[in-house]
Amino acid sequence: xxxxxxxxxxPLVHLTRRLNVSARFAWLIRIGAFVLxxxxxxxxxxxxxxxxxxxxxxxxxFEGAFGSGMLVRALLRDLSxxxxxxxxxxxxxxxxxxNIGGEGQAMMGAFGCAxxxxxxxGKMPVWGTIVLSFVTALVMAVIWAVIPALFKAxxxxxxxxxxxxxxxIAICLGAYLIKKVVPMGTGILNFDxxxxxxLGSGDFWIIVSAAVVMTVVMFVYQKYSKHGYEISxxxxxxxxxxxxGINTKRVVVxxxxxxxxxxxxxxxxxxxxxxxxxxxxxxxxxxxxGRGFTAVLISWLAHFHPLAMVLTSFLVVFITRGATxxxxxxxxxxxxxxxxxxxxxxxxxxxxxxxNFKIHFRPKAEKKPHETxxxxxxxxxxxxxxx
Amino acid sequence: xxNQLAIELVGITxxxxxxxxxxxxxxxxxxxxxxxxxxGENGSGKTTLMNMIAGIYTPDSGKIIVRGxxxxxxxxxxxxxxxxxxxxxxxxLVDLFTAADNILLGERMPxxxxxGPKFFRWIKFNHLSRDRVKKLQSTVDQYGFGIDLSRKIxxxxxxxxxxxxxxxxxxxxxxxxxxxxxxAVLTPQEIDKLxxxxxxxxxxxxxxxxxxxxxxxVMAISDRVxxxxxxxxxxxxxxxxxxxxxxxxxxxGQKIDLNINRELPDNPKPRLLIRDMSVVNKEGRTVVNKVxxxxxxxxxxxxxxxxxxxxxxxxxxxxxxxxxxxxxxIFHNPKRDRPVTFYHHDLKKIKAMAAExxxxxxxxxxVDLTNIKxxxxxxxxxxxxxxxxxxxxxxxxxxxxxxxxxxxxxxxxVPEDRLNxxxxxxxxxxxxxxxxxxxxxNSVFVNRKxxxxxxxxxxxxxxxxxxxxxxxxxxxxxxxxxxxxxxxxIASSPKVLMAAYPVRGLDINSSYTIYNLLNSQKQRNVAVxxxxxxxxxxxxxxxxxLVLCGGQVSGIVDARKxxxxxxxxxxxxxxxxxxxxxxxxxxxxxxxxx
Numbered sequence: 001x002x003x004x005x006x007x008x009x010x011p012l013v014h015l016t017r018r019l020n021v022s023a024r025f026a027w028l029i030r031i032g033a034f035v036l037x038x039x040x041x042x043x044x045x046x047x048x049x050x051x052x053x054x055x056x057x058x059x060x061x062f063e064g065a066f067g068s069g070m071l072v073r074a075l076l077r078d079l080s081x082x083x084x085x086x087x088x089x090x091x092x093x094x095x096x097x098x099n100i101g102g103e104g105q106a107m108m109g110a111f112g113c114a115x116x117x118x119x120x121x122g123k124m125p126v127w128g129t130i131v132l133s134f135v136t137a138l139v140m141a142v143i144w145a146v147i148p149a150l151f152k153a154x155x156x157x158x159x160x161x162x163x164x165x166x167x168x169i170a171i172c173l174g175a176y177l178i179k180k181v182v183p184m185g186t187g188i189l190n191f192d193x194x195x196x197x198x199l200g201s202g203d204f205w206i207i208v209s210a211a212v213v214m215t216v217v218m219f220v221y222q223k224y225s226k227h228g229y230e231i232s233x234x235x236x237x238x239x240x241x242x243x244x245g246i247n248t249k250r251v252v253v254x255x256x257x258x259x260x261x262x263x264x265x266x267x268x269x270x271x272x273x274x275x276x277x278x279x280x281x282x283x284x285x286x287x288x289x290g291r292g293f294t295a296v297l298i299s300w301l302a303h304f305h306p307l308a309m310v311l312t313s314f315l316v317v318f319i320t321r322g323a324t325x326x327x328x329x330x331x332x333x334x335x336x337x338x339x340x341x342x343x344x345x346x347x348x349x350x351x352x353x354x355x356n357f358k359i360h361f362r363p364k365a366e367k368k369p370h371e372t373x374x375x376x377x378x379x380x381x382x383x384x385x386x387x
Numbered sequence: 388x389x390n391q392l393a394i395e396l397v398g399i400t401x402x403x404x405x406x407x408x409x410x411x412x413x414x415x416x417x418x419x420x421x422x423x424x425x426x427g428e429n430g431s432g433k434t435t436l437m438n439m440i441a442g443i444y445t446p447d448s449g450k451i452i453v454r455g456x457x458x459x460x461x462x463x464x465x466x467x468x469x470x471x472x473x474x475x476x477x478x479x480l481v482d483l484f485t486a487a488d489n490i491l492l493g494e495r496m497p498x499x500x501x502x503g504p505k506f507f508r509w510i511k512f513n514h515l516s517r518d519r520v521k522k523l524q525s526t527v528d529q530y531g532f533g534i535d536l537s538r539k540i541x542x543x544x545x546x547x548x549x550x551x552x553x554x555x556x557x558x559x560x561x562x563x564x565x566x567x568x569x570x571a572v573l574t575p576q577e578i579d580k581l582x583x584x585x586x587x588x589x590x591x592x593x594x595x596x597x598x599x600x601x602x603x604x605v606m607a608i609s610d611r612v613x614x615x616x617x618x619x620x621x622x623x624x625x626x627x628x629x630x631x632x633x634x635x636x637x638x639x640g641q642k643i644d645l646n647i648n649r650e651l652p653d654n655p656k657p658r659l660l661i662r663d664m665s666v667v668n669k670e671g672r673t674v675v676n677k678v679x680x681x682x683x684x685x686x687x688x689x690x691x692x693x694x695x696x697x698x699x700x701x702x703x704x705x706x707x708x709x710x711x712x713x714x715x716x717i718f719h720n721p722k723r724d725r726p727v728t729f730y731h732h733d734l735k736k737i738k739a740m741a742a743e744x745x746x747x748x749x750x751x752x753x754v755d756l757t758n759i760k761x762x763x764x765x766x767x768x769x770x771x772x773x774x775x776x777x778x779x780x781x782x783x784x785x786x787x788x789x790x791x792x793x794x795x796x797x798x799x800x801v802p803e804d805r806l807n808x809x810x811x812x813x814x815x816x817x818x819x820x821x822x823x824x825x826x827x828x829n830s831v832f833v834n835r836k837x838x839x840x841x842x843x844x845x846x847x848x849x850x851x852x853x854x855x856x857x858x859x860x861x862x863x864x865x866x867x868x869x870x871x872x873x874x875x876x877i878a879s880s881p882k883v884l885m886a887a888y889p890v891r892g893l894d895i896n897s898s899y900t901i902y903n904l905l906n907s908q909k910q911r912n913v914a915v916x917x918x919x920x921x922x923x924x925x926x927x928x929x930x931x932x933l934v935l936c937g938g939q940v941s942g943i944v945d946a947r948k949x950x951x952x953x954x955x956x957x958x959x960x961x962x963x964x965x966x967x968x969x970x971x972x973x974x975x976x977x978x979x980x981x
Binding site: 236 | 708787789812813821825826833
């Protein structure tokens with residue numbers, strides 16, 4: 001047979017998995033990628049607009065993020081909200097339950113809060129409204145988080161699709177509420193009373209301290225509690241969990257309950273503390289504004305470690321706010337900041353690939369005349385398990 | 388027909404890594420138009436050898452000669468070009484396609500097919516023309532497969548899927564067929580049908596290799612038998628000129644003295660009584676069929692059988708992990724003269740049990756709690772003044788896996804995938820120690836103090852090679868992982884310890900560490916169940932051996948008296964009269980010897 005004598009050709013590029021990656025090496029690559037991503041952001045901006053130069057870009061990037069006390073507060077506030085949402089989805093991911101419904105769960109929290117404020121504000125004491133709206137926010141978000149979990153536990157449905165779809169249902173429910181309350185309005189509900197922010201100007205501290213407390217609580221919960229331990233066993237080795245008698249279904253539902261609680265808290269903070277308004281429309285503009293999705297990335301990039309999440313969410317908020325400033329100054333339009341965040345994520349996600357795999361190129365030597373056939377396509381990277 | 392060689396293997400050697408030699412200098416031949424059985428125990432290298440012919444592995448050394456010419460088979464495509472087809476144990480079919488589509492899938496259009504532009508010919512070939520299906524149906528009818536090729540794969544039974552696989556290989560022009568344990572998934576009637584098909588194919592001139600370890604099938608179907616043992620070729624014999632006994636002898640080999648320390652069980656009392664246990668698996672097959680036996684405290688009961696004959700399901704059934712298990716499992720909790728605790732019983736239950744007269748005081752007086760205040764009872768229990776009169780008899784049928792575990796019935800199952808059954812690979816040794824015990828106490832937080840102590844003890848006592856106790860267990864070598872797992876199970880002071888294949892993949896020293904651990908448990912009056920595959924070890928370590936065949940008990944024998952060949956025979960065939968060697972006999976013998 002002629003193909004028995006065929007020489008096996010080595011592919012142009014092949015990948016091997018790195019074993020025993022040292023922490024130092026990993027961090028060097030990450031820092032390198034971050035610097036590179038900022039440089040590419042700068043380069044792209046310079047190419048897009050004549051107004052932007054190297055100096056201009058960095059000046060406004062940092063000014064936008066840290067330019068004044070107010071801006072720093074805004075940065076920390078945004079960071080806290082994002083961090084809280086990332087904390088909410090983290091235990092699910094640790095359990096390998098791919099909850100990408102953080103957006104919808106927070107949205108239901110916001111919806112519950114807005115519902116109570118719209119209908120009870122002025123009819124009962126302010127504190128009554130606040131407490132009731134808080135509780136409702138939590139309950140609604142928990143319901144939204146637990147429904148897909150029950151489906152998963154009972155019929156083993158795919159949680160990714162279900163939680164994703166639930167996001168859109170939540171946003172549409174919110175839009176319906178707004179239409180019901182102000183049929184001729186601008187599509188946004190503004191609250192003058194019945195919210196925490198209407199009581200005073202402590203909103204910044206409420207949000208930041210909530211984030212600090214939740215970060216610590218989540219860290220301890222993951223690392224030192226029995227629940228946290230069960231979550232990692234279920235996630236890492238479902239068969240082992242079965243063997244040691246862990247009730248996997250219960251753990252799933254319980255964890256999503258917790259996730260709902262934190263998401264609900266975020267919903268409440270957004271409506272009652274930060275914005276004092278509620279936005280939701282069928283073009284998917286909403287109070288949560290896509291943070292639920294960003295939170296998924298933040299949690300992943302931090303390898304589900306709550307303290308590392310502080311760093312990743314800081315970087316994302318820094319780029320977002322800095323780039324918004326650059327965009328405003330150079331009149332580059334609304335989507336500019338989104339573009340920059342995209343470039344940033346592109347680099348950071350690629351980093352994980354380079355940390356885990358080593359690339360080998362085919363040595364150039366010994367090219368035989370009959371072997372000049374087109375090169376084989378690049379080998380696809382093996383799906384990486386999240387660890 | 389019959390004398391020309393289809394395949395000849397000369398000096399084939401294949402090693403995985405430096406340690407495991409799967410095949411060593413194997414010489415074998417397959418004649419044209421015959422059915423050759425490859426017989427051997429688990430791990431004897433049958434499948435590896437066949438995979439080399441099918442192009443999945445390449446031999447390290449040696450020659451494969453196909454129809455008189457030396458061949459280099461580097462991939463399944465090479466094998467296909469040599470008209471060699473292999474039917475694997477796990478089918479490779481597209482569920483959503485019809486049988487015909489699965490068979491035709493991937494076939495190249497011949498250059499002279501049809502007329503017109505290539506693209507239209509291609510469309511016609513792949514999507515419009517049904518003449519290929521007709522041609523296929525004719526092949527099928529020729530062999531009398533009796534299968535409707537227009538049905539979808541997901542509608543088919545296992546046997547029908549296998550038939551589709553066979554047709555696929557035949558349609559692609561194979562005349563050397565290799566079947567890897569084709570009967571493992573079939574019912575007896577389906578096996579008869581398959582054999583009829585194979586005989587018909589042989590008469591058409593095809594050469595067939597069938598891998599199996601069921602002796603009766605070997606006798607029924609094959610013309611010659613090739614026996615492998617521990618990677619080496621023992622003999623190839625004419626089926627007509629051999630007997631089952633002779634084949635078993637060749638398969639299991641000479642008895643090796645292992646020098647494992649074994650003492651006579653000291654006053655064995657039944658600990659676990661299994662009655663008529665049956666387990667139906669997910670596919671609806673009965674994998675454990677009315678199994679009854681006793682396990683005694685202070686003995687090691689070996690379970691022998693070719694893997695996949697119900698060992699795993701049986702143990703899981705006892706541990707409450709098989710949802711479709713029926714039958715009774717009665718546990719005799721050795722509680723006699725031991726104090727009752729609030730760990731398993733609450734106050735109400737203790738009162739009810741006292742009313743039944745199940746307790747006595749240390750002085751021998753019966754406990755009567757009717758006129759005693761609750762507070763006083765709590766004090767008595769906490770002072771360990773209330774003792775069990777007799778062993779507690781518990782029916783495990785309606786207990787959850789967790790409750791069964793807490794009663795002290797531990798299953799340490801060790802299949803190939805150790806890290807997924809009992810351990811968590813990414814966790815440290817310390818965290819893995821907690822798996823069984825982390826629930827204890829009312830605190831919401833885990834306490835890592837005692838697990839750490841335990842981890843360090845195990846590392847020291849069992850000589851686990853690890854940099855420290857915080858290393859993820861998946862970084863440890865197989866033997867060390869095993870020590871961690873078995874060490875943990877034993878540390879929880881079990882009353883019944885079920886260990887399945889605990890020495891699989893371990894080197895000699897680690898294996899002996901495990902045997903010693905099991906022996907020390909036996910001396911502590913634990914009922915040990917040991918599922919093993921190496922008959923030498925089973926004969927040297929166990930007190931009694933239960934042999935499973937096809938999910939049935941084919942005998943319970945005295946491990947001190949039985950021979951390897953007898954066990955080997957029981958593993959492949961259920962005898963008409965099933966021997967049941969009991970602990971009473973054992974006791975009598977113990978007295979005789981004493």
